[in-house]
Amino acid sequence: GAGVSQSPSNKVTEKGKDVELRCDPISGHTALYWYRQRLGQGLEFLIYFQGNSAPDKSGLPSDRFSAERTGESVSTLTIQRTQQEDSAVYLCASSLIRAQPQHFGDGTRLSIL
Amino acid sequence: SQQGEEDPQALSIQEGENATMNCSYKTSINNLQWYRQNSGRGLVHLILIRSNEREKHSGRLRVTLDTSKKSSSLLITASRAADTASYFCATETSYDKVIFGPGTSLSVIP
Numbered sequence: 302g303a304g305v306s307q308s309p310s311n312k313v314t315e316k317g318k319d320v321e322l323r324c325d326p327i328s329g330h331t332a333l334y335w336y337r338q339r340l341g342q343g344l345e346f347l348i349y350f351q352g353n354s355a356p357d358k359s360g361l362p363s364d365r366f367s368a369e370r371t372g373e374s375v376s377t378l379t380i381q382r383t384q385q386e387d388s389a390v391y392l393c394a395s396s397l398i399r400a401q402p403q404h405f406g407d408g409t410r411l412s413i414l
Numbered sequence: 415s416q417q418g419e420e421d422p423q424a425l426s427i428q429e430g431e432n433a434t435m436n437c438s439y440k441t442s443i444n445n446l447q448w449y450r451q452n453s454g455r456g457l458v459h460l461i462l463i464r465s466n467e468r469e470k471h472s473g474r475l476r477v478t479l480d481t482s483k484k485s486s487s488l489l490i491t492a493s494r495a496a497d498t499a500s501y502f503c504a505t506e507t508s509y510d511k512v513i514f515g516p517g518t519s520l521s522v523i524p
Contacts, residue, residue, distance in 0.1 A: 305456070336514075343502065343516035344457075392456055400506040402447060405456030 303327075307393050307406035315414050316385060322378045322409045326395030333370055334403060335378050336392045337362075344392065350376060351399055380411075388413045418446075418505045418515035426521040433490040435518040437503030438483075446479055447504045448488050451517070457502060460488075493522045 306325040314320055326333050335347040346360035350370040361367070365383075370376040380387055390410050394403035421436045437446065445464045449457040463470045463479045463486065470477045476489040490497055500517045507513065 334512075344514040346513070394456070399510055400444065400512055402459035402462055403449075403457070403504075403512070405458070407454070407456045 305393055305395055305404050305406035307391075307409050309409055310407065311410045311412075313412045313414065314383060316383060318383055319379065319381045320383055320411065322380075322391050322393075322411070324376045324378070324393030324395075324406060326374070326376070326393070327404055329373075330395035330397055330404070331373050332396045332399045332401070332403075333376050334394045334396075335368055335376070336394070338390045338392055338408070340389075347378070347391075349399070383411075383413045385413045387411060418503050418513055420501065420503055420515045420518040422518060423516070424519045424521075426523065427493055429493060429495055429522055429524050431493055433493050433497070433520055433522070435488045435501050435520070437486045437488070437505075437515055439486075439503075439505045440484065441505075442508050443481075444506045444508060444510075446477075446486050447506070447512075448475075448477060448486075449502045449504060449514075451500045451502065453499075460501075490520075493520075495522050495524045498522045 308323045331352045333350040336344040348368045349357040365381045368378045390408040392408045394405045396403045418439045447462045448460045451457045461472050461477050463477050474491045479486045500519050502514050502517045504512050504514045
């Protein structure tokens with residue numbers, strides 16, 4: 302596609318449920334990032350993938366959060382046993398290589414009831 | 415404080431005026447980038463300035479970088495209502511990490 306695509310655009314779920322968020326990066330982009338953005342706040346780095354290298358997971362806030370990426374394609378961010386504090390917009394971005402300008406999707410707005 | 419911090423947190427101006435936002439950082443950088451985020455959307459890359467550059471222009475945007483003061487400024491000239499958005503600086507450190515600041519919320523009043 303022309304840009305980074307994220308799905309779903311909105312997700313409402315009950316506390317304790319697991320959720321899976323999807324990101325389709327721009328074709329050919331080797332770098333992929335996940336961020337969390339709470340209302341009115343800046344971006345909180347979660348995880349970074351670069352090609353087939355081991356991902357940088359240093360931003361994941363707890364072991365309830367995990368992410369996968371197959372090669373240089375789709376990535377999924379999974380949050381297990383969701384808590385109300387997980388409510389936020391989850392943004393995905395991709396770039397040709399690390400530190401090049403990032404192209405963002407419009408995010409998934411996650412609401413935990 | 416964070417690696418990148420924008421100042422002011424919020425700015426409200428009249429259409430046609432210039433808007434200036436500042437970004438300060440703490441560690442050495444390879445480059446600094448500015449992004450815009452419209453409400454409910456993802457971030458859009460505006461401009462990248464490398465550590466060996468002092469000034470860069472793109473349309474109505476002017477970015478300066480002062481590595482001795484570890485600061486950058488984004489100037490939007492002749493602002494328009496459509497410029498209303500949040501603006502973020504992002505610094506690429508020498509460790510290849512890209513860190514975003516908390517942003518400046520700009521309101522341009524028609």
